[in-house]
Amino acid sequence: xxxxxxxxxxxxxxxxxxxxxxxxxxxxxxxxxxxxxxxxxxxxxxxxxxxxxxxxxxxxxxxxxxxxxxxxxxxxxxxxxxxxxxxxxxxxxxxxxxxxxxxxxxxxxxxxxxxxxxxxxxxxxxxxxxxxxxxxxxxxxxxxxxxxxxxxxxxxxxxxxxxxxxxxxxxxxxxxxxxxxxxxxxxxxxxxxxxxxxxxxxxxxxxxxxxxxxxxxxxxxxxxxxxxxxxxxxxxxxxxxxxxxxxxxxxxxxxxxxxxxxxxxxxxxxxxxxxxxxxxxxxxxxxxxxxxxxxxxxxxxxxxxxxxxxxxxxxxxxxxxxxxxxxxxxxxxxxxxxxxxxxxxxxxxxxxxxxxxxxxxxxxxxxxxxxxxxxxxxxxxxxxxxxxxxxxxxxxxxxxxxxxxxxxxxxxxxxxxxxxxxxxxxxxxxxxxxxxxxxxxxxxxxxxxxxxxxxxxxxxxxxxxxxxxxxxxxxxxxxxxxxxxxxxxxxxxxxxxxxxxxxxxxxxxxxxxxxxxxxxxxxxxxxxxxxxxxxxxxxxxxxxxxxxxxxxxxxxxxxxxxxxxxxxxxxxxx
Numbered sequence: 001x002x003x004x005x006x007x008x009x010x011x012x013x014x015x016x017x018x019x020x021x022x023x024x025x026x027x028x029x030x031x032x033x034x035x036x037x038x039x040x041x042x043x044x045x046x047x048x049x050x051x052x053x054x055x056x057x058x059x060x061x062x063x064x065x066x067x068x069x070x071x072x073x074x075x076x077x078x079x080x081x082x083x084x085x086x087x088x089x090x091x092x093x094x095x096x097x098x099x100x101x102x103x104x105x106x107x108x109x110x111x112x113x114x115x116x117x118x119x120x121x122x123x124x125x126x127x128x129x130x131x132x133x134x135x136x137x138x139x140x141x142x143x144x145x146x147x148x149x150x151x152x153x154x155x156x157x158x159x160x161x162x163x164x165x166x167x168x169x170x171x172x173x174x175x176x177x178x179x180x181x182x183x184x185x186x187x188x189x190x191x192x193x194x195x196x197x198x199x200x201x202x203x204x205x206x207x208x209x210x211x212x213x214x215x216x217x218x219x220x221x222x223x224x225x226x227x228x229x230x231x232x233x234x235x236x237x238x239x240x241x242x243x244x245x246x247x248x249x250x251x252x253x254x255x256x257x258x259x260x261x262x263x264x265x266x267x268x269x270x271x272x273x274x275x276x277x278x279x280x281x282x283x284x285x286x287x288x289x290x291x292x293x294x295x296x297x298x299x300x301x302x303x304x305x306x307x308x309x310x311x312x313x314x315x316x317x318x319x320x321x322x323x324x325x326x327x328x329x330x331x332x333x334x335x336x337x338x339x340x341x342x343x344x345x346x347x348x349x350x351x352x353x354x355x356x357x358x359x360x361x362x363x364x365x366x367x368x369x370x371x372x373x374x375x376x377x378x379x380x381x382x383x384x385x386x387x388x389x390x391x392x393x394x395x396x397x398x399x400x401x402x403x404x405x406x407x408x409x410x411x412x413x414x415x416x417x418x419x420x421x422x423x424x425x426x427x428x429x430x431x432x433x434x435x436x437x438x439x440x441x442x443x444x445x446x447x448x449x450x451x452x453x454x455x456x457x458x459x460x461x462x463x464x465x466x467x468x469x470x471x472x473x474x475x476x477x478x479x480x481x482x483x484x485x486x487x488x489x490x491x492x493x494x495x496x497x498x499x500x501x502x503x504x505x506x507x508x509x510x511x512x513x514x515x516x517x518x519x520x521x522x523x524x525x526x527x528x529x530x531x532x533x534x535x536x537x538x539x540x541x542x543x544x545x546x547x548x549x550x551x552x553x554x555x556x557x558x559x560x561x562x563x564x565x566x567x568x569x570x571x572x573x574x
Contacts, residue, residue: 074099221419463492
C-alpha cells in the first residue's frame with residue numbers, strides 16, 4: 001500500500017475525524033440549516049454592523065426573490081465583483097438558492113478584464129459597488145449583459161461610519177439612478193417580490209466560477225460545485241476547530257479568491273461561526289479590529305503577517321484570543337513566522353503560525369499543519385477525505401519518501417474542470433492506476449515517511465506577489481501590444497514587502513528610445529488592461545533576451561542573474 005493510500009499522518013491529530021459525511025444539498029441549504037440551529041447567534045460583523053443568522057438568511061431569501069424577480073433562472077450566471085462585504089456574501093448565497101452560478105471577480109479588475117470574465121462566463125447580470133459604476137456601464141455596452149446591480153457600502157455601515165464614509169469617499173462616487181438597465185441593490189432589498197417556485201439545486205451541480213491566471217495569457221475559469229465548497233468548508237471547520245466556543249474568523253481575504261470565499265466565509269458560516277468582514281486590508285485597521293473584536297482565527301498570506309508584525313497597534317493588542325493562525329498562498333519566511341510568534345507570546349497568546357497549502361482548482365486550502373504538531377518548512381498533511389502524493393515529474397508514478405516530484409491531490413474539493421476548456425482539464429486531472437482522478441498541481445514538493453508534505457517550487461511559470469497569482473505570459477502578452485516593443489520577458493524578483501515583485505525585461509525595436517520615460521510608458525500601458533498587482537514595478541531595457549537551445553526565452557537565466565545581483569548588493573540572502 002502506498003503512502004497516499006495508508007494515510008500515516010492520521011496519528012498526528014486526534015481532533016479531526018478520518019472521514020466526514022457531507023450533506024448532499026446546496027451551499028444555501030447548508031447555511032439555512034446553520035441559521036435554524038443558531039438563529040440568534042451573530043453570522044457576520046461588518047465594521048460594527050452585526051446580523052444574526054436569522055436576519056442573514058432573511059436577507060438572502062429576499063435577494064433570491066429579487067434576482068428571480070428581475071429575470072435570473074437556474075443555470076444562468078451572475079458576475080459578483082465585490083469586496084468582502086455583506087452584499088457580496090448575501091448575493092453569493094441568494095444566487096445559489098435559485099441555482100444561479102456565481103462568477104467571482106476582483107472589483108479592481110480593468111474594463112477589458114471584466115469584459116473577458118463576463119463574456120467567458122456568459123453572465124446575464126453583474127453586481128458591483130457604486131465606485132465602479134462608470135466602468136461597468138461601459139462593459140455593459142460592449143458585452144450586452146442584461147442588468148447592472150449597484151451596491152453601496154454605507155448601506156451596511158453603522159450610522160457614524162456611514163457619515164464618515166460619505167465625507168471621505170461617498171460624495172466622490174458616481175451618481176447612480178435606477179433605469180431599465182441599472183438597479184440599486186438597496187431597492188431590490190426593499191421591494192416586495194413574489195415567492196419564486198422551489199428550485200431543486202443538486203450538490204454536484206456547478207455553483208461557482210473562480211479564475212486562475214492563464215499560463216498562455218488568458219485566465220481560466222475554474223468550475224466548482226456545491227459539493228466542492230461544502231466538502232472543503234467542512235474539512236476546514238473540523239481542522240481549525242471552528243465552533244460556538246471559538247467562532248470568530250477575521251475575514252481579511254477577498255471573496256473573489258478561493259482562500260477568502262472558501263475558508264474565511266463559507267467554512268465559517270456552515271459551522272455557525274462569525275465572519276468579521278474586512279473590505280480592504282490596511283494594517284492599522286486590521287490591528288484595531290483584532291484588538292477590539294478578538295478573533296479566534298487569523299488566516300492570510302505571509303505579507304499580511306509581515307505587515308502586522310511592524311504595526312504598533314498589533315504589538316499592543318491582547319492576543320490570547322487566537323486559537324489558530326495559518327499562512328498560505330506563498331512560502332512563509334522563517335523571520336516573519338518567528339517575529340509573529342514572539343509578538344503573540346509577549347501579548348499573552350500561545351498560537352504558532354502554521355503553514356498550509358491549497359490551490360483554486362481545489363477551492364483553496366486542502367492541507368495544513370495539525371494544530372498539535374510542527375515540522376519546519378512543512379505545509380502539513382491533507383485534510384480528511386483529501387489524498388495527496390508526489391509523482392515523478394512527467395509521469396503518474398508515485399515517488400519514494402523524500403524524493404522530489406509533482407504534488408498531486410484527489411478528493412471532494414477537486415474542481416469539476418476548466419470552463420469550456422476540455423483539453424486543459426484533461427491535462428490537469430488525470431486518471432492514475434488506482435482508478436482515481438488526480439489533480440496535477442504543477443507544484444514541486446516532497447513527502448516524508450510520516451506523510452508530511454514540503455513545498456519546493458512552482459513548475460509552471462507563476463509569480464506570487466503579495467499572495468496573489470501573477471502569470472508572466474499574461475503580462476508579456478499585454479506589454480507586447482505596445483508598438484515599440486520587440487520582445488519581453490517577465491519574471492518575479494525577490495522583494496521584502498511583496499515576497500516577489502514583477503519585473504519586465506524589454507527589447508525595444510529602436511534601442512535609442514530606452515529611457516525612464518519609456519519605462520513609465522510601458523508600466524502605464526500594462527495598467528490599462530491588467531489588474532494592479534500583475535503590472536511590472538520595474539522595466540529593464542536589454543539588447544537581447546537569453547535563449548534556450550530551441551530558441552525559447554530562457555527566463556530562468558534572468559531569474560538567476562537577478563538573484564546574483566541582489567546578493568551582491570546585499571539585498572537578498574536566500
